Amino acid sequence: MTCSFLSSNHLASQYAVVVLGLLLMGCKPIDKKDTIVTQKTEPDLAFTCVYEKDTLPPVDPEADIWFKQARELEKVNKYQRDYKQIGVLYRKAAERNHPKAMLNLSNLISYGKVPPIEGKGPAQEVWDIIQKMAKLDISYGYYQMGHYLDTGYGVPADRTKALTYFRQAADLGSPEGQYVIGDIFLAQRLSDKDNPAYQPEIGKKMLACAAQQGNKEAAFTAAMFYKSVEKNFDIALEFFQLASENGHRISASILIDTFKIDTTPKDYYYLAVKPDPERSARYEAIVKEMDASDETAKFPDIDKIMPLPPAELPEWDGTFEYKKQQDNQ
Structure with a gap:
C-alpha cells in the first residue's frame, strides 16, 4: 500500500515540529489503551541498516505449506480464483503467526476479497491482524499501523502518531518504513518553512537500505x-x-x-x-x-x-x- 503522509509536502509541514522529536528519538509509548509492543524511549539519532528478512520470526513448517498452497491458488486467472479457499488457508497459517500469511490475509480482507470473521467488520479484523504482527515485532505490522493511522482506515486519523510506527518499522527493516522516513529526512524545505527534521545523512542511509531491499x-x-x-x-x-x-x-x-x-x-x-x-x-x-x-x-x-x-x-x-x-x- 502507498502511504499518503508524503503525498503532499504541506502535510509534513503541519507536523514539522513534532516530526523532529518523533523521528530522531524513535518511538515512545503513545496511549495506554493501545495494545502496543515495546517501543523506544531513549533518543537515538543513528540508523543501522537492517533487512526485513533478517528480523522475521521463525516460520512454522506446516503453516508455510498452507501459505504456499494459498499462493498457488492466487496465481490462476484473477476471475477464477477461489478466494474462499485462499482465505481459509491464509487464516490457518496466520493463526500460527506466519508473517506473509498475516499480511496477505489482511490485504485481502481490506480489499473485500475475503470476508472478515463473524462478528467483526473488515477494518476491525485488519487492525487486529496488524496489531498482532506488531506485537510479534514483524516490521510490516508497524508499517501498516502507521499507514492506517495516516489514512484513518478503521481508526481516527493521527499522522503524528503514524510517524512513530513508520520509524519503528524502519528500524526493524521495513523497506517501506525506511522509504517514508528517509524521504522526510531528505526534505530540506517544506512548502512553507525549513524542515526541522532535515537529517540528510540519516535519510541517505535509510533510502539506501530500502533500495537494497528492492x-x-x-x-x-x-x-x-x-x-x-x-x-x-x-x-x-x-x-x-x-x-x-x-x-x-x-x-x-x-x-x-x-x-x-x-x-x-x-x-x-x-x-x-x-x-x-x-x-x-x-x-x-x-x-x-x-x-x-x-x-x-x-x-x-x-x-x-x-x-x-x-x-x-x-x-x-x-x-x-x-x-x-x-x-x-
Missing part, C-alpha cells in the same frame, strides 16, 4: 538527491540503475537520455557519462518491457545486460531473466 521508489528518491542536491553523478547513476532493476520506469527512461549522443550538461538527465547509443537502446528495451508487463517486470539481470561504465557492454540476446523464471514456474 524498494524502487527509495532508489529513485536517493538517485534524485545525489543528482540534484549533492551533484554526485556516479552515485546517482548507481541508484538509477538499482531503481531500473526493480522496475522503476522513470529511472530507466532517464538513463535512455543519459547515454544519448546529444545529451549536454544543461540537460535534466545529464550524469557526466560517455555517450553510448547501444546502452541507451538497451534501456529503451527495458522500458518497453515494463510497459508490456503493466510495469510489473523486474530485471535482476540488468548488470549483465548493461553493466555501468566503465565496464564494456557484453553480447545480449534480447531476453530477460524474469521471463525465464516465469516460464520455469
Whole structure:
C-alpha cells in the first residue's frame, strides 16, 4: 500500500515540529489503551541498516505449506480464483503467526476479497491482524499501523502518531518504513518553512537500505538527491540503475537520455557519462518491457545486460531473466 503522509509536502509541514522529536528519538509509548509492543524511549539519532528478512520470526513448517498452497491458488486467472479457499488457508497459517500469511490475509480482507470473521467488520479484523504482527515485532505490522493511522482506515486519523510506527518499522527493516522516513529526512524545505527534521545523512542511509531491499521508489528518491542536491553523478547513476532493476520506469527512461549522443550538461538527465547509443537502446528495451508487463517486470539481470561504465557492454540476446523464471514456474 502507498502511504499518503508524503503525498503532499504541506502535510509534513503541519507536523514539522513534532516530526523532529518523533523521528530522531524513535518511538515512545503513545496511549495506554493501545495494545502496543515495546517501543523506544531513549533518543537515538543513528540508523543501522537492517533487512526485513533478517528480523522475521521463525516460520512454522506446516503453516508455510498452507501459505504456499494459498499462493498457488492466487496465481490462476484473477476471475477464477477461489478466494474462499485462499482465505481459509491464509487464516490457518496466520493463526500460527506466519508473517506473509498475516499480511496477505489482511490485504485481502481490506480489499473485500475475503470476508472478515463473524462478528467483526473488515477494518476491525485488519487492525487486529496488524496489531498482532506488531506485537510479534514483524516490521510490516508497524508499517501498516502507521499507514492506517495516516489514512484513518478503521481508526481516527493521527499522522503524528503514524510517524512513530513508520520509524519503528524502519528500524526493524521495513523497506517501506525506511522509504517514508528517509524521504522526510531528505526534505530540506517544506512548502512553507525549513524542515526541522532535515537529517540528510540519516535519510541517505535509510533510502539506501530500502533500495537494497528492492524498494524502487527509495532508489529513485536517493538517485534524485545525489543528482540534484549533492551533484554526485556516479552515485546517482548507481541508484538509477538499482531503481531500473526493480522496475522503476522513470529511472530507466532517464538513463535512455543519459547515454544519448546529444545529451549536454544543461540537460535534466545529464550524469557526466560517455555517450553510448547501444546502452541507451538497451534501456529503451527495458522500458518497453515494463510497459508490456503493466510495469510489473523486474530485471535482476540488468548488470549483465548493461553493466555501468566503465565496464564494456557484453553480447545480449534480447531476453530477460524474469521471463525465464516465469516460464520455469
